[in-house]
Amino acid sequence: MESFIIEGGHMLSGTITPQGAKNEALEVICATLLTEEEVIIKNVPDILDVNNLIQLLTDMGVEVKRPTRNEYIFKADHINLDYLESDEFIRKCSSLRGSVLMIGPLLARFGKAVVAKPGGDKIGRRRLDTHFLGFKHLGARFSHNDERNTFIISGKHLKGCYMLLDEASVTGTANIIMAAVLAKGTTTIYNAACEPYIQQLCHLLNSMGANISGIASNLITIVGVEKLHGAQHTVLPDMIEVGSFIGMAAMVGNGIRIKDVSLRNLGIIPDAFRRLGVKIEVENDDLIIPRQPHYQIESFIDGSIMTLADAPWPGLTPDLLSVLLVVATQARGSVLFHQKMFESRLFFVDKLIDMGAQIILCDPHRAVVVGHDHKIRLRPGRMTSPDIRAGIALLIAALSANGTSRIDNIAQIDRGYEDIEARLNALGAIIQRVDN
Numbered sequence: 439m440e441s442f443i444i445e446g447g448h449m450l451s452g453t454i455t456p457q458g459a460k461n462e463a464l465e466v467i468c469a470t471l472l473t474e475e476e477v478i479i480k481n482v483p484d485i486l487d488v489n490n491l492i493q494l495l496t497d498m499g500v501e502v503k504r505p506t507r508n509e510y511i512f513k514a515d516h517i518n519l520d521y522l523e524s525d526e527f528i529r530k531c532s533s534l535r536g537s538v539l540m541i542g543p544l545l546a547r548f549g550k551a552v553v554a555k556p557g558g559d560k561i562g563r564r565r566l567d568t569h570f571l572g573f574k575h576l577g578a579r580f581s582h583n584d585e586r587n588t589f590i591i592s593g594k595h596l597k598g599c600y601m602l603l604d605e606a607s608v609t610g611t612a613n614i615i616m617a618a619v620l621a622k623g624t625t626t627i628y629n630a631a632c633e634p635y636i637q638q639l640c641h642l643l644n645s646m647g648a649n650i651s652g653i654a655s656n657l658i659t660i661v662g663v664e665k666l667h668g669a670q671h672t673v674l675p676d677m678i679e680v681g682s683f684i685g686m687a688a689m690v691g692n693g694i695r696i697k698d699v700s701l702r703n704l705g706i707i708p709d710a711f712r713r714l715g716v717k718i719e720v721e722n723d724d725l726i727i728p729r730q731p732h733y734q735i736e737s738f739i740d741g742s743i744m745t746l747a748d749a750p751w752p753g754l755t756p757d758l759l760s761v762l763l764v765v766a767t768q769a770r771g772s773v774l775f776h777q778k779m780f781e782s783r784l785f786f787v788d789k790l791i792d793m794g795a796q797i798i799l800c801d802p803h804r805a806v807v808v809g810h811d812h813k814i815r816l817r818p819g820r821m822t823s824p825d826i827r828a829g830i831a832l833l834i835a836a837l838s839a840n841g842t843s844r845i846d847n848i849a850q851i852d853r854g855y856e857d858i859e860a861r862l863n864a865l866g867a868i869i870q871r872v873d874n
Contacts, residue, residue, distance in 0.1 A: 445868035446839035449692035457483040457856045458673035462635035464536035470512035471543035475668030486853040542616035549594035568610030575601040598623030606631045606750040619648040621662040633751040634703040645669040685761040687727035688716040689838045696725040735771030747776035760831035767795040769809035786828035818843040826854035
């Protein structure tokens with residue numbers, strides 16, 4: 439197991455470019471299972487979760503070529519369906535949450551899929567009911583193997599229908615869309631997730647020959663087709679990484695430019711940081727965050743305390759609340775964070791309190807931060823990364839602390855951030871990767 443040793447207190451400056459979006463990459467890579475022809479995907483992030491999914495597809499028989507570090511060619515013309523029944527496949531799926539996105543494509547093309555309880559972040563309950571209910575609407579049947587704790591999903595002749603999702607699940611929406619593109623008839627999905635990554639998935643599928651309309655709305659219509667063909671696709675910049683860099687620049691930046699952010703796909707993210715008083719300048723498709731000795735948290739118009747809460751797109755993504763919370767520790771003023779979706783994601787604030795942050799954890803979903811206004815610097819410490827987003831938040835906190843900190847279990851950070859220490863060291867950070 440590896441750790442980061444961080445020498446805090448150094449100001450960072452320069453230019454940084456975000457990687458390709460992790461969540462989009464997982465979706466579009468699984469979509470390559472829907473055709474036997476070549477699908478080229480560019481700007482794929484070189485991170486643990488994506489690499490593990492690509493290896494899983496390779497083990498299934500998908501031919502994978504890698505012309506450059508961030509470009510892949512997938513050809514799923516000889517899938518070994520027997521491998522889906524193997525203990526090795528079940529074991530790998532149970533350690534990789536992104537594997538759940540293979541169910542829809544496998545069900546659509548081959549009429550069968552096997553799923554184990556997927557792994558991923560330990561941030562609370564992340565149910566799969568939306569996925570299963572969607573497949574059931576399309577005509578799939580389920581059986582449970584008690585001995586192996588797996589579900590076998592079968593549906594040779596999926597039929598389009600109308601469905602109202604019980605929640606706007608991103609992975610659930612993606613999975614149902616991929617299952618429906620080859621179903622007979624028309625599928626209408628209401629209360630669908632409409633994140634940019636879902637939009638990107640739909641654009642890829644349409645370029646492969648699918649017939650999807652209502653893209654970017656929560657009402658998606660899919661007219662089933664007989665077959666999909668090859669295509670080429672470029673993954674968007676990762677909005678969560680862009681937000682992470684905004685937070686880092688606010689805390690320890692001496693003028694940082696974030697290049698090629700795809701501003702129109704960032705939604706409310708820049709404004710969420712502006713509510714904490716962070717100045718963000720826009721130049722073409724770049725964001726520039728100047729140095730700020732102070733940033734003032736806004737109040738609502740009636741003077742009440744600012745509240746930042748996560749919500750389905752186009753609301754604020756829950757993946758950035760951890761970073762926003764860390765930024766608030768050095769702001770001027772107070773703010774309430776309300777994490778609605780996951781009941782364990784705020785537990786990392788105990789580590790920030792140990793570093794000297796003034797935070798009241800009201801309950802598993804709410805925390806009040808009283809900003810230090812840089813009058814009290816965070817103390818260095820030894821921490822463990824509980825999940826991807828808390829990990830990057832703790833890294834930002836360590837960069838702002840005076841002294842040397844250590845973050846263990848950085849495999850969690852590697853799951854979502856490509857070469858993060860090298861890229862931040864190029865801006866002036868001092869981060870060393872060590873083996874425990």
